[in-house]
Amino acid sequence: MSDLAGKRILVVEDEAIIAEMVADMLLELGACVVGPASSMRKALEMAEASDIDGAVLDVNIRSERVDPVAAILRMRAVPVVFATGNGDMVADLARGAPVLEKPYTQEKLGVALSNAVIMSSN
């Protein structure tokens, strides 16, 4: 877990209670939480402007796909982990990035984020 220590991780999640849980998980993993962003507008702002080392993106934000946010982060070469209730439908968006099936455990989140960070640094 040490590889996530001090990393600034953006959380995009429209369900407040889930967002809070993810934030807690990240804190327990030693990371710093940016956000959480619960709307597309806010997510886009933060994706563009925030100083971040990684992101956990819920695929559907209030019935909209999170693609534009992912595109910005991809341009900025920020490692991303996607979270979804619908694993089959996001292969086109993820493009090899880790996908977490909701609900997921803190352990799974840690592994996925670490992998994403390693992948992007290679």
Added chain:
Amino acid sequence: MVGNTLPIDGGESRASLAPNESLTQLQTPLDNSDSDRTELAAIVEGARDAIWSWRLDGTIIRWNSEAQRVFGYTASEMAGRSLLDLVPDDQRADAERIIASLRDGASYRHYETVRLRKDGVRVPVELTISPLRDGSGNMIGASTVCRDITERKQFEAALSKRVGELTTLFDFTARLQTSTSLNDIYEASLHAITRALDADRASILLFDASGRMRFKAWHGLSDGYREAVDGHSPWNSDAINPAPIFVEDILNTEEPEELKQTIAGEGIRGLAFIPLIDSGRLIGKFMTYYRMPHKFTEEEIGVANTIARQLALAIARQLADQDLRESEARFRLMSEHAPVMIWMSDAQGECLHLNQMLRSFWKVDEDNLASFRWSDTMHPEDAPSIVRQMGEALAKRTPVRIKGRYRDSRGGYRILETDARPRFSQLGEFLGMIGVNVDTTEREEAEKARELLVAELNHRVKNTLAVVQGIAHKTFKGSGIPPGPVRAFEDRLVTLSRAHNLLTQANWESASLEQLATLTLDVNGANSERVAIAGPSILLPPKEAVSIAMALHELSTNAIKYGSLSNEAGRVTLEWSKSDGPNPRIELNWTESGGPRVATPTRRGFGSFLLERTLAQDLDGEVTVSFEPEGLTCVIRAPLLELTERQR
């Protein structure tokens, strides 16, 4: 040629021969000599032809013995009589004209006419008439050489009849070839029968469906007669190759008197029954009728049989054609208004027939079918696959099922599922394909919508599980509850979520036990060395799938904590089997080995509760957990709800 002319007996000093070049050489030997005359008279007397000579007034002056034989008059009877006595009244004018023209120097060779015998019978004859002249060249009379040509005339008549019969048969065959209806066939046949068989009247009868002989066509029979003899037949419909029957005179038969009187009353004496046989099966008969008693000749019988063969064949062919046309018409009618699209193609795959529904799909007229190319309406993306599959079916002449999009008359694409089969003629020749298209656009859209709905539902379920997880997280946080139970709770949620994933993939109809076990026990991941699973392919209904997934999760969690997966060496095997029969059951065996020694726990946790109570209840089965010292075992037995065909 001897006897062509002869001198006139009775005092003329000289007789001279007619100026006939073929006789000039005879002039010298006959010249004015008594002995010559005697010789000539002997020749005339012994000639094969009847010969007589006559004066210009027509008085017979010489009559040879052949003339006596042919006409019945002796020479003395004829002496002094006019030759016109031999001429029938209807030939008299002609005879007088001949006599007059002879005076003008004419002569006749082989002139065919008719003369009367003494008994009044007409004799066909051939006459050669030459003038007789005196020494100064004046015509004094004529000689007639007459040959009886009765036999030749009879022969000629027979020959002409035969030619007539053959011509009639030939015409008959030609007419049958071109006839397009039963009535054409009947008319041609009646015509041929009456002409070739010289019959006054004729009729054609066929057996009806009940095996009764019915008049189909006739010439010259009264309604009353047909009614009276309706159904009368010398043969039943099951007679095999019956022979024709020729009745010379109905009055000389053993038939019932009433029938005889009916027939005779119609003015019929001679008649014939000619069977019509097709492939050995009697289908009917034709009849000929004669006013007078009629003796049938060999030739007539032959002709009758020939006509019967031709007629039976033509009727059978026509009926078969009619059947075919009717069945084709029935097919067209059915196909035309069927609520599916039906088509027929030729061997190259071009449209021969589209039913009404398919024509309106493509908005193509029946008249424009020849120029219509269905391949132009295929969706460009589907065209290669459709063309390839249809081409293969045409080449191999095999049935084919093709799905593809086609542009309809409104310009939109519709999904058509085509089921096509090869068509063959009776001779086995490949004619093309016949197929049915079903528009599955709505069905597929509905299926897609249902898939989307299920996916959306799954998304929501899992989001809700995540929310539940969040609530638990929030609730337990700072409550003093150690992280262990919280972790266990989360793991259970994840297991539940995974089972739902599998069910979603199969539209919430079923989940494969093998996949369920693999995912839940992480057999392909962390546990690949430690957990082995084996069993036949079984599809579990949704409720059972979730229950079993939860059970397997509890068993593996327990094994990791306390059982065979808690050390480095232990193993787990999961085996399952299915019993056959009308009420199949499944049995799962969970067996741990190589773990720490097992003691029966003093306290039962949620895991045990879930297994022994919830699972047993959910599955309507029994679950037995045994804490054997060498490892825990669990046996799950439950009825397996068979999935219906649709759900497979």
